[in-house]
Amino acid sequence: MAADKMKRVPIKEQDPKVRATNFDEVCLGYTKEEAIKEASRCLNCKKPMCVTKCPVSINIPGFISKIKEEKFDEAAKIIAQSSALPAVCGRVCPQESQCEGKCVLGIKGEAISIGKLERFVADWSRENNVDLSERKPANGIKVAVIGSGPSGLTCAGDLAKLGYDVTIFEALHKAGGVLVYGIPEFRLPKDTVVQHEVDNVKKLGVKIETDVIIGRTITIDDLFEEEGFKAVFIGSGAGLPRFMGIPGENLNGVFSANEFLTRNNLMKAFKDDYDTPIKVGAKVAVVGGGNVAMDAARTALRLGAEVHIVYRRSESELPARAEEVHHAKEEGIQFNLLTNPIEVLGNEKGWVKGIRCIRMELGEPDASGRRRPIEIKGSEFDLDVDTVIMSLGTSPNPLISSTTKGLDINKKRCIIAEDETGKTSRDGVYAGGDAVTGAATVILAMEAGKKAAKAIDEYLKK
Amino acid sequence: MYKIVDKKTLAPNIFSMDIEAPRVAKSCLPGQFVIVRIDEKGERIPLTICDYDAQKGTVKIVFQTLGKSTKEMAEFEVGEYFSDFVGPLGQPSDLTKESEEELKKKNIIFVAGGVGTAPVYPQVKWLNAHGVKADVIVGCKSKDYLLFEDELKKVSGNLYITTDDGSYGYKGFVTDKLKELIDKEGKKYNHAVVIGPMIMMKFLSKLTKEYGIETVVSLNPIMVDGTGMCGACRVTVGGEVKFACVDGPEFDGHLVNFDESMRRQTMYKTEEGREILKKEEGDTFHRKGCTCGGDK
Numbered sequence: 001m002a003a004d005k006m007k008r009v010p011i012k013e014q015d016p017k018v019r020a021t022n023f024d025e026v027c028l029g030y031t032k033e034e035a036i037k038e039a040s041r042c043l044n045c046k047k048p049m050c051v052t053k054c055p056v057s058i059n060i061p062g063f064i065s066k067i068k069e070e071k072f073d074e075a076a077k078i079i080a081q082s083s084a085l086p087a088v089c090g091r092v093c094p095q096e097s098q099c100e101g102k103c104v105l106g107i108k109g110e111a112i113s114i115g116k117l118e119r120f121v122a123d124w125s126r127e128n129n130v131d132l133s134e135r136k137p138a139n140g141i142k143v144a145v146i147g148s149g150p151s152g153l154t155c156a157g158d159l160a161k162l163g164y165d166v167t168i169f170e171a172l173h174k175a176g177g178v179l180v181y182g183i184p185e186f187r188l189p190k191d192t193v194v195q196h197e198v199d200n201v202k203k204l205g206v207k208i209e210t211d212v213i214i215g216r217t218i219t220i221d222d223l224f225e226e227e228g229f230k231a232v233f234i235g236s237g238a239g240l241p242r243f244m245g246i247p248g249e250n251l252n253g254v255f256s257a258n259e260f261l262t263r264n265n266l267m268k269a270f271k272d273d274y275d276t277p278i279k280v281g282a283k284v285a286v287v288g289g290g291n292v293a294m295d296a297a298r299t300a301l302r303l304g305a306e307v308h309i310v311y312r313r314s315e316s317e318l319p320a321r322a323e324e325v326h327h328a329k330e331e332g333i334q335f336n337l338l339t340n341p342i343e344v345l346g347n348e349k350g351w352v353k354g355i356r357c358i359r360m361e362l363g364e365p366d367a368s369g370r371r372r373p374i375e376i377k378g379s380e381f382d383l384d385v386d387t388v389i390m391s392l393g394t395s396p397n398p399l400i401s402s403t404t405k406g407l408d409i410n411k412k413r414c415i416i417a418e419d420e421t422g423k424t425s426r427d428g429v430y431a432g433g434d435a436v437t438g439a440a441t442v443i444l445a446m447e448a449g450k451k452a453a454k455a456i457d458e459y460l461k462k
Numbered sequence: 463m464y465k466i467v468d469k470k471t472l473a474p475n476i477f478s479m480d481i482e483a484p485r486v487a488k489s490c491l492p493g494q495f496v497i498v499r500i501d502e503k504g505e506r507i508p509l510t511i512c513d514y515d516a517q518k519g520t521v522k523i524v525f526q527t528l529g530k531s532t533k534e535m536a537e538f539e540v541g542e543y544f545s546d547f548v549g550p551l552g553q554p555s556d557l558t559k560e561s562e563e564e565l566k567k568k569n570i571i572f573v574a575g576g577v578g579t580a581p582v583y584p585q586v587k588w589l590n591a592h593g594v595k596a597d598v599i600v601g602c603k604s605k606d607y608l609l610f611e612d613e614l615k616k617v618s619g620n621l622y623i624t625t626d627d628g629s630y631g632y633k634g635f636v637t638d639k640l641k642e643l644i645d646k647e648g649k650k651y652n653h654a655v656v657i658g659p660m661i662m663m664k665f666l667s668k669l670t671k672e673y674g675i676e677t678v679v680s681l682n683p684i685m686v687d688g689t690g691m692c693g694a695c696r697v698t699v700g701g702e703v704k705f706a707c708v709d710g711p712e713f714d715g716h717l718v719n720f721d722e723s724m725r726r727q728t729m730y731k732t733e734e735g736r737e738i739l740k741k742e743e744g745d746t747f748h749r750k751g752c753t754c755g756g757d758k
Binding site for chain 2: 258
């Protein structure tokens with residue numbers, strides 16, 4: 001029994017061979033019985049280390065003990081005090097380096113599956129219509145939130161709970177940011193999970209105006225001067241894709257991961273009855289090693305292609321979550337490590353026919369602490385592919401900063417904001433998430449949204 | 463949801479619609495565009511803004527039915543709604559950023575091809591409102607396809623019409639007409655704005671380069687979001703990669719790599735073709751499993 005306590009209750013997943021042909025969720029989640037069993041492993045530490053590593057400080061032992069007692073609605077309410085998006089975070093947070101990384105059980109055995117338990121509670125409360133919309137009386141003060149991704153939704157939800165009149169402005173036709181256009185259906189179901197969490201934020205009284213591009217449709221100055229907003233939170237993310245700048249990058253068949261994933265996730269190109277087309281060849285190379293690269297690769301695979309990851313460092317430097325790399329391998333994605341493209345090759349009609357790569361070796365650690373990849377002279381070789389997806393990271397879109405007076409940005413075009421408050425150089429304007437940090441994680445964006453909501457409340461009370 | 467408040471058939475398969483979108487109407491400037499999504503399953507279609515009325519809160523778009531989406535769009539009637547209408551997108555025309563004094567120093571010629579007449583109109587109108595009369599050449603297939611003749615007459619200096627078949631105005635191409643104006647009629651232009659099919663913009667830019675006329679073209683590549691987040695619309699200008707949706711759509715015609723842009727435009731040709739087939743002939747094929755690679 002004691003040995004058993006050190007091991008996790010295993011989680012059910014779709015068979016790799018089957019799931020490689022569909023867009024249904026890979027991880028099937030815990031049943032009630034499994035969740036209770038897993039929860040009963042928690043030692044309920046007096047000084048819970050897990051909480052210290054959760055960016056939004058969820059009372060983890062608190063909600064887990066409610067699962068033990070089978071009071072799932074109370075567990076949901078404990079989580080709701082800290083997080084507006086538990087069904088999302090339970091699925092996409094890198095728990096191994098956050099809450100679960102600090103779990104005491106992890107020293108000698110396996111850490112509690114905190115993420116999977118959070119997900120269980122969130123899914124249960126969705127299926128059982130638990131009302132989490134408790135809020136203070138309305139105070140009539142208008143706050144604008146720009147962007148409906150994780151940071152914006154969190155900031156808006158927290159402000160609405162405090163009684164503010166919040167409007168979110170979203171540039172795309174659907175709210176959710178990277179949760180709807182970036183992360184694929186098989187990791188994060190859109191119609192059930194994401195839509196429900198967005199609806200929960202709406203139930204708190206938050207209005208969402210889609211199709212509004214701040215900096216084009218209306219400016220931040222107009223929001224203050226003409227529409228009566230008293231504070232603004234910018235959570236516009238980092239959506240501008242990077243390309244390599246190598247020859248052949250504009251050939252037909254070369255896409256940014258953002259375009260490829262947007263067509264598939266937001267526009268649902270993989271479904272026959274949607275109008276947006278997607279072009280995936282027979283053999284696809286995805287350049288990069290982050291979570292977005294894994295998402296693009298696994299999407300291409302599901303559209304019927306043979307898929308190669310091309311990454312310039314080695315396996316241990318892959319920035320993607322271990323779980324995603326593991327899933328990708330199980331599904332049959334091939335990894336070309338220590339390999340870097342130097343040219344995209346085209347046929348006479350201007351379509352991709354391959355990529356010329358060079359082998360790399362690892363040198364001394366660079367500023368980021370990772371060993372720097374160095375080209376091995378004379379090791380060039382061609383990889384025959386007909387589609388190339390560039391997944392090299394993204395940076396913030398300069399549209400807002402360039403159209404807002406007095407809003408300072410750094411040389412990476414990120415908005416400069418204080419860590420603890422999100423306060424920018426412009427009075428009454430706060431910012432957080434990827435717009436400030438550059439591309440990072442969902443939960444860090446939520447943390448920034450949370451801190452900014454608190455700071456905005458203090459600013460408006462002055 | 464965005465209400466259609468007016469609809470007109472301007473020419474065979476060419477329609478104009480006024481859409482109620484007050485926020486967009488208030489911020490529009492000539493040279494910008496919008497993205498329309500007709501319904502839940504629709505794709506995002508970029509369309510140039512043809513006119514706007516901030517008071518009424520409406521924006522006029524003009525479109526030609528080319529594929530499935532524009533054909534479906536044309537079936538919408540006054541009183542019905544589009545799901546999404548986003549904008550204004552892109553940079554306004556550089557002309558709108560110049561002072562009236564600077565503008566008056568210019569001799570401006572606009573050259574419009576086909577539906578390209580629609581985005582030319584708001585620019586000429588804007589200039590007229592700022593005290594500048596620009597000459598305009600409009601080229602189209604035949605008299606039936608001529609757009610905005612009366613409207614343009616009111617706001618332009620000289621209006622020259624060319625038709626491919628000679629059914630109205632000058633018989634021939636816009637390039638020939640421009641040559642004639644400069645060589646035979648002694649016209650002197652130092653700024654040209656050219657909007658139309660890619661191939662027309664390519665040849666006109668070639669011609670104006672010979673004459674040393676600075677030239678602006680408005681590119682119409684494939685787009686998805688229109689806000690700079692995907693790079694589907696990337697074009698090479700002066701050797702640099704630009705995103706037409708945020709850096710453009712207007713660029714220096716003498717620096718644009720037209721051949722690359724034309725090639726990229728064809729990327730989804732087969733998909734569009736298949737969508738039409740599917741609609742007209744039923745679902746006789748299935749997307750999955752087809753690895754023929756289209757028109758590669």
